[in-house]
Amino acid sequence: MKPDLHIVGAGLTGLTAAIEAAERGWRVTVAEANPRPGGRARTLAAPYRANLGTHAIYVDGPWWAWLERRGLTPPIVEAPRHATLVRAGGRLGPWPAELSQVIAALPTEAPVEESLRAWLLRHVDARTAEAIVGVVFIFTFDHDPGRLSAAFAHQRLRRAMAGGVRYVTGGWSTLVDLLAERAAGLGAQIRTRTRVPALPAGPTILATSLATARQLTGDRSLTWPGARVTTVDLGLRADSGPDWFRVMDLDARIYAARYGLADPTLAPPGHELIQISAACAPGERKADAERRVQHLLDESWPGWRAALQWYRSALRTDCTGAIDLPGTTWHDRPAVSRGDSLAVATDQSAAPGLLAEVGISAAQLALQQLGETPMLAEAHMRV
Numbered sequence: 001m002k003p004d005l006h007i008v009g010a011g012l013t014g015l016t017a018a019i020e021a022a023e024r025g026w027r028v029t030v031a032e033a034n035p036r037p038g039g040r041a042r043t044l045a046a047p048y049r050a051n052l053g054t055h056a057i058y059v060d061g062p063w064w065a066w067l068e069r070r071g072l073t074p075p076i077v078e079a080p081r082h083a084t085l086v087r088a089g090g091r092l093g094p095w096p097a098e099l100s101q102v103i104a105a106l107p108t109e110a111p112v113e114e115s116l117r118a119w120l121l122r123h124v125d126a127r128t129a130e131a132i133v134g135v136v137f138i139f140t141f142d143h144d145p146g147r148l149s150a151a152f153a154h155q156r157l158r159r160a161m162a163g164g165v166r167y168v169t170g171g172w173s174t175l176v177d178l179l180a181e182r183a184a185g186l187g188a189q190i191r192t193r194t195r196v197p198a199l200p201a202g203p204t205i206l207a208t209s210l211a212t213a214r215q216l217t218g219d220r221s222l223t224w225p226g227a228r229v230t231t232v233d234l235g236l237r238a239d240s241g242p243d244w245f246r247v248m249d250l251d252a253r254i255y256a257a258r259y260g261l262a263d264p265t266l267a268p269p270g271h272e273l274i275q276i277s278a279a280c281a282p283g284e285r286k287a288d289a290e291r292r293v294q295h296l297l298d299e300s301w302p303g304w305r306a307a308l309q310w311y312r313s314a315l316r317t318d319c320t321g322a323i324d325l326p327g328t329t330w331h332d333r334p335a336v337s338r339g340d341s342l343a344v345a346t347d348q349s350a351a352p353g354l355l356a357e358v359g360i361s362a363a364q365l366a367l368q369q370l371g372e373t374p375m376l377a378e379a380h381m382r383v
Helices: 012-023 062-069 097-105 116-120 126-140 150-161 172-185 210-217 286-300 357-369 374-382
Strands: 004-008 027-031 083-088 091-094 165-168 189-191 204-206 228-237 244-249 254-258 271-279 308-317 342-344
Touching: 004 012, 012 027, 012 172, 012 357, 062 357, 083 126, 097 126, 097 150, 116 126, 116 150, 126 150, 126 244, 165 172, 172 189, 204 210, 204 357, 210 342, 228 286, 244 286, 254 286, 271 286, 286 308, 342 357
Parallel strands: 004 027, 004 204, 027 189, 083 244, 204 342
Antiparallel strands: 083 091, 228 271, 228 308, 244 254, 254 271
16 A cells, blocks of 8 residues: 545545555545545535535536546536627627637637737727627626636636536535545545644645635745625515526626526525625725626626525635636645645646646646655655
8 A cells, every 4th residue: 555645625625635545555534624535525404405516516627527437427517508698899699600600710829928808809899809708707706807818718718608607406416426425435544524724744635726825835935816796695485577587797797697597405485595606806805896797697687686695705715716817827826735745736727628627637747756756766765
């Protein structure tokens, strides 16, 4: 058996790392501060089973293939065939088919050094460019995606428009339970309600946020730009609901989806769960973002206030994945390897992927780099 491996954080990244490490023969211990595994992928208890973090999974990505190879794919559903409402240029209406056509006609490659907005303005008119910038908000959560690297934004735009997004039946906790059960079955010890005050001795993967990794290590270089997002979750009676599944406010950077339509198990019979994300500009308060969300609901679902049964909101900072500014790529983010026995695997680490896929890719890179410890290497040399 290889020496013990400590993993701090039992979110999707930490659980993936635990499974793969145990498969390779490590004795694994996972420490999780919360009462149950999942990290930001936890799902609230009934009656309204809202997800705490990202709300969908892309089935065209490498992590989905990893899950398939292990028989760990959760039950999923596609987006319902209800209407999608879009606000662009001040007008709220159906998704404009011509916007899809324009996006599809963009060059297949975009430059790293140029901003998305500047690159788009060389190919489309200003109004269309701003609409596309608004679409990019949906999978970056940034308040102004036009400022991001054109290569970074365009690559993810192509994936998002390909339609690979799915929703996990029962919420993210369904997948978390599958991963935790497999990790435990392979011998990994998952210790919940365990807060780690200092770096463990021996090989360690910090599968946390960059901020937590920075605090544990004292390494001030563990930083990268992220987004500020206000999330609003609503439980509503469904008797007066409109005929849309999602609303994308490309002007105000708001995305609202009726997850209860995709998965009725998320809300009691006759009720719906709506989850909403609103990008926050620097300095914008949560209350101001909530007012923008409520204004959009007033337009798109006039009876929502009378149907309201449950409401929660939160301001989330740097917890929606990495964003790359012009002149940078994922290679420029904080390195996964931090020495012979320490690795940092977060959604903002130097690894490829879309949203949470970055942390999972980082965990796999970490295991490759920790694959043979100096102690084992010395033993091999003596032999």
